[in-house]
Amino acid sequence: MDGSPPSRTWAEVDLAAVRHNVSVLKRRAGVPIMAVVKADAYGHGAVPVARAALDSGADSLAVVTAEEGAELRGAGIGAPILVFTDLSPEELSAARQHRLAVTAHSVESAKRIAGVQGLAAHLKVNTGMNRWGVEPSEVGEARRILGDGLAGVYTHFSSADSDASETRRQMERFDAVLADQPLGGLTTVHAANSAALLWHPESRYDLVRPGIALYGLHPGGDGGDPAGEGLRPAMTLKSYVAGIRRLLPGEGVSYGLTYRAGVPTFAATVPVGYAEGYRRSLSGRGQALIRGARRPLLGRVTMDACVFGVDGGVGVGDEVVLVGEQGDEKVSAEELGRLAGTINYEITTGVNPRRVERSYTDVRGS
Numbered sequence: 001m002d003g004s005p006p007s008r009t010w011a012e013v014d015l016a017a018v019r020h021n022v023s024v025l026k027r028r029a030g031v032p033i034m035a036v037v038k039a040d041a042y043g044h045g046a047v048p049v050a051r052a053a054l055d056s057g058a059d060s061l062a063v064v065t066a067e068e069g070a071e072l073r074g075a076g077i078g079a080p081i082l083v084f085t086d087l088s089p090e091e092l093s094a095a096r097q098h099r100l101a102v103t104a105h106s107v108e109s110a111k112r113i114a115g116v117q118g119l120a121a122h123l124k125v126n127t128g129m130n131r132w133g134v135e136p137s138e139v140g141e142a143r144r145i146l147g148d149g150l151a152g153v154y155t156h157f158s159s160a161d162s163d164a165s166e167t168r169r170q171m172e173r174f175d176a177v178l179a180d181q182p183l184g185g186l187t188t189v190h191a192a193n194s195a196a197l198l199w200h201p202e203s204r205y206d207l208v209r210p211g212i213a214l215y216g217l218h219p220g221g222d223g224g225d226p227a228g229e230g231l232r233p234a235m236t237l238k239s240y241v242a243g244i245r246r247l248l249p250g251e252g253v254s255y256g257l258t259y260r261a262g263v264p265t266f267a268a269t270v271p272v273g274y275a276e277g278y279r280r281s282l283s284g285r286g287q288a289l290i291r292g293a294r295r296p297l298l299g300r301v302t303m304d305a306c307v308f309g310v311d312g313g314v315g316v317g318d319e320v321v322l323v324g325e326q327g328d329e330k331v332s333a334e335e336l337g338r339l340a341g342t343i344n345y346e347i348t349t350g351v352n353p354r355r356v357e358r359s360y361t362d363v364r365g366s
């Protein structure tokens with residue numbers, strides 16, 4: 001360091017890990033990969049991740065809004081892109097302009113789509129998730145409305161990470177729809193998210209739609225080891241020790257003084273808070289790595305900072321790893337999710353790009 005402090009907290013995204021994960025998944029799946037890069041690639045940065053995924057074997061991309069698709073097109077990405085959610089007429093015109101395929105979720109949404117010339121649509125069927133998708137009984141009608149614009153039919157699993165028999169039931173409903181509606185060879189059929197791709201091979205159909213696994217995170221959410229599936233986490237979240245003070249017994253830390261030192265304690269202030277996406281529910285429970293050791297979070301996470309208990313060997317400017325590895329230690333997004341009462345998905349997706357600069361390793365070509 002040149003004396004000036006580093007940017008407060010930053011995320012290092014390892015694109016070699018993304019490439020590795022894509023090839024692992026591609027080998028496992030044996031069918032084309034639609035890389036799900038919605039929500040800014042789960043907080044990893046949509047454009048660099050999409051490029052890395054495409055140049056390591058992904059065939060197409062998926063996003064949730066037309067705007068997310070437009071961002072990828074704006075960066076010069078030409079691969080097929082599917083938008084998952086239901087769009088307004090304005091968003092549908094934007095989708096057409098950017099050559100995004102859209103999703104029909106109901107008879108009404110099929111009509112809206114058919115009203116815009118030249119849009120390709122996938123029909124999403126509700127097989128039990130009960131969130132989005134046309135009911136099986138309305139598939140025939142929605143299909144007629146979409147006519148030649150129909151490019152795919154898909155469904156989404158509610159419990160592919162947790163309940164094999166429910167996943168089987170959903171597939172049976174989906175298969176019944178497909179049997180009832182012969183689609184010919186012109187339509188792509190798909191269903192599998194990361195969990196289904198990994199653990200329910202019979203659900204792979206014509207392509208798979210992994211999201212979380214691309215980032216090297218475990219589809220089981222709050223538990224499970226991604227390394228056990230051959231995946232490498234792509235994001236490391238780092239900060240630094242901005243200040244150190246010595247607490248006397250009885251002195252407390254942060255709002256409400258919910259932590260009080262029992263013995264003289266070194267307290268390191270780290271410029272990461274819930275505005276960065278470091279969740280407040282980690283208060284009193286989170287751990288971070290400093291000088292290769294786990295350090296307990298003392299008291300509450302505030303909007304802009306939190307405090308970790310350290311020892312006399314830690315100095316101002318030392319690197320702090322909030323998510324990732326340092327020395328022989330590791331804090332995973334899965335662990336942090338569990339401690340925060342949430343899942344790994346929300347840990348990385350919650351990293352706020354307006355506060356947390358992202359840097360990329362192993363960027364290649366364009």
Ligand SMILES: *Cc1c(COP(=O)(O)O)cnc(C)c1O
Nearest residue numbers: 036084156193194209210211212
């Ligand atoms: C988010 C999403 C996925 C990817 O799910 P992961 O669990 O992250 O693999 C796949 N399909 C649809 C429709 C989604 O919304």
